[in-house]
Amino acid sequence: MHTLMIADDHPLFRDAIAAVIDAGLPGSRLLQADSLAEVLRQAEAFEALDLLLLDLGLPDAEGLSGLQALREALPWLPVVIVSAKQERHTILEAIDLGAVGYIPKSTPREALLAALAGILEGRIYLPPDIMRRPPATRPTPPPADLSPHLATLTAKQLEVLARLSRGASNKLIARELDIAETTVKTHVSAILRKLGVASRVQAILVADQADLATRLAQHRQDRLDA
Amino acid sequence: MHTLMIADDHPLFRDAIAAVIDAGLPGSRLLQADSLAEVLRQAEAFEALDLLLLDLGLPDAEGLSGLQALREALPWLPVVIVSAKQERHTILEAIDLGAVGYIPKSTPREALLAALAGILEGRIYLPPDIMRRPPATRPTPPPADLSPHLATLTAKQLEVLARLSRGASNKLIARELDIAETTVKTHVSAILRKLGVASRVQAILVADQADLATRLAQHRQDRLDA
DNA sequence: TTGAGCCTCCTACCGAAGGAGGAGGCCCTC
DNA sequence: GAGGGCCTCCTCCTTCGGTAGGAGGCTCAA
Incomplete structure (x- = not known):
């Protein structure tokens, strides 16, 4: 009752x-x-x-x-x-x-x-x-609209971006990837230019909006397949 | 089957x-x-x-x-x-x-x-x-569980953090809040210290993990109530 | 009234971040 | 084999980010 x-x-x-x-x-x-x-x-x-x-x-x-x-x-x-x-x-x-x-x-x-x-x-x-039926109308926009830019990043740049997204400094990224810090800077600069943003923070925002993790997995998978 | x-x-x-x-x-x-x-x-x-x-x-x-x-x-x-x-x-x-x-x-x-x-x-x-129990138990746990730290931020610091999370530079934040850039730096330093992180990027990561938006709305609401 | 906490701003300093420009090596394709 | 793209590294320089420390003003509570 x-x-x-x-x-x-x-x-x-x-x-x-x-x-x-x-x-x-x-x-x-x-x-x-x-x-x-x-x-x-x-x-x-x-x-x-x-x-x-x-x-x-x-x-x-x-x-x-x-x-x-x-x-x-x-x-x-x-x-x-x-x-x-x-x-x-x-x-x-x-x-x-x-x-x-x-x-x-x-x-x-x-x-x-x-x-x-x-x-x-x-x-x-x-x-x-x-x-139960959202993706019908939404699937295309996120990948296509949000960042055609991300697709243009090279494999190394994606690796760097992934670490940027974790809050790593250039120095730390250099150590992790075993390359010089200047090289990291080169990559970061390229990333910023390609993403059309002005700072690493903004790059991160673009990245996780565009689902970096997925794209990275994709890339790694491609590499394994090849 | x-x-x-x-x-x-x-x-x-x-x-x-x-x-x-x-x-x-x-x-x-x-x-x-x-x-x-x-x-x-x-x-x-x-x-x-x-x-x-x-x-x-x-x-x-x-x-x-x-x-x-x-x-x-x-x-x-x-x-x-x-x-x-x-x-x-x-x-x-x-x-x-x-x-x-x-x-x-x-x-x-x-x-x-x-x-x-x-x-x-x-x-x-x-x-x-x-x-089924958001308003009853939600105010406390997120602050307590995810980051006891965030709860210790002052209202102004939360405002600054919110802008950090949007990728804003110190200079821009200063303009938006109509305060000096040095003051913004003071706030940012305090935020980093309270959150126990070393850079603004990491602060952002902590912030969105801890659902900053909710907390901010809460704070603003409190201000209205008062 | 004194003190605590907060917001404000300052100077001074240093390391991190980012741009500009150049350069060598590698691999792939035309 | 000549180019193009990518990765690597460098120097020089500017700006941004962040710390340290000090200081004045405000409000609120003891």
């Missing part, structure tokens, strides 16, 4: 959700709220609240700021977002802010009930259909 | 996982790999692969870069991270990169099996114990 609260400013939607829960999770007690203020007010009265279903469009809590405020005010209260928004980014941000789940309003009732049941048992729910 | 692959460079750990899966998900076919290269090689042979259990410590794929590379190379392959790391930040980043789940190595075997079963049915798994 659980106590749930539905926070949404559309009475019709609240009723619809309530009907689904009544049918699917019989015996649950249901509270309703149409604003963040109302949530806070009622939550103080009902200590035994198990879960809040929070819409992201409340009049006094636009977007995720409402969730953030709630997490600060009532950290003990598990909150699941119920929203029409379906962006991966929003979903992850909600989880980052401490939501225990994110349910798109387009979710069919069976899936919704299963999600709520899982959450009440302590699990986290994310919409699989949205979360 | 599913086909799973375990990618971890520790044979003992692979065997341990294999044993758990054998017992808990009987009939599953299990493949093993000790490097990212090996995963790619085998994945081409076994088209019917249903799930990859990926460790974050592979020799040729440090951290999440390996996941990213995998998602690009084999977007159709569902990947669940199995790692000793337990930072919320890492977990969310993994999901953002398209992982279908994140299982800490400390997860008890029953929970592990349940997680895998859920994932094979199309759900997303996040460790509830970690994800």
Whole structure:
């Protein structure tokens, strides 16, 4: 027997959700709220609240700021977002802010009930259909867009860059690679020029944005293959 | 009947996982790999692969870069991270990169099996114990665990560190904060001393490991609250 | 009121970083 | 065999980064 609260400013939607829960999770007690203020007010009265279903469009809590405020005010209260928004980014941000789940309003009732049941048992729910297909639209940009530059680095330059990324000084790199420090400087200069940056720090930022490790492994692999 | 692959460079750990899966998900076919290269090689042979259990410590794929590379190379392959790391930040980043789940190595075997079963049915798994308590326990542990040092930085020092992390020079930081370059140097020196490192580059590495952004937001929030 | 902590700025000094330019050796390709 | 690319190393020079030490002003708490 659980106590749930539905926070949404559309009475019709609240009723619809309530009907689904009544049918699917019989015996649950249901509270309703149409604003963040109302949530806070009622939550103080009902200590035994198990879960809040929070819409992201409340009049006094636009977007995720409402969730953030709630997490600060009532950290003990598990909150699941119920929203029409379906962006991966929003979903992850909600989880980052401490939501225990994110349910798109387009979710069919069976899936919704299963999600709520899982959450009440302590699990986290994310919409699989949205979360399981990100790379479809993103695979190309990182390698191609972020740094066509990295591809132009020679093997030795990549080795040097890898050590730069670990915070090594020119002197240390020289020792590690068993070459002169002046040679290291030559490599570093070439790296900076190719990456179009002005300092080793910026080179590092470019490098790990462009996933240096992968590229390095690739390079080493190529060498082994050859 | 599913086909799973375990990618971890520790044979003992692979065997341990294999044993758990054998017992808990009987009939599953299990493949093993000790490097990212090996995963790619085998994945081409076994088209019917249903799930990859990926460790974050592979020799040729440090951290999440390996996941990213995998998602690009084999977007159709569902990947669940199995790692000793337990930072919320890492977990969310993994999901953002398209992982279908994140299982800490400390997860008890029953929970592990349940997680895998859920994932094979199309759900997303996040460790509830970690994800469900951010505001309550998060303020303390990161400061305490990852770097007791960062907590000792003053507000101004954090501002400077944030700019260091963007690759800014002392001169630029001075302009941005509208203070003298010598003052910036004073701050930088203090930061290096407190973090126990020898150069700005290393300070940056410590900073982003310890989730500087979060801490900075926290600090700014505190200031607003006051 | 005194002191502690922080921010500010300074001088002086030194080593690290980076640019410019040149040079020899190696390997590969045309 | 003549070039091109890469790695190696050098000198000379400038700028940047970082330390040491001192000093004044501020706020807050004892």
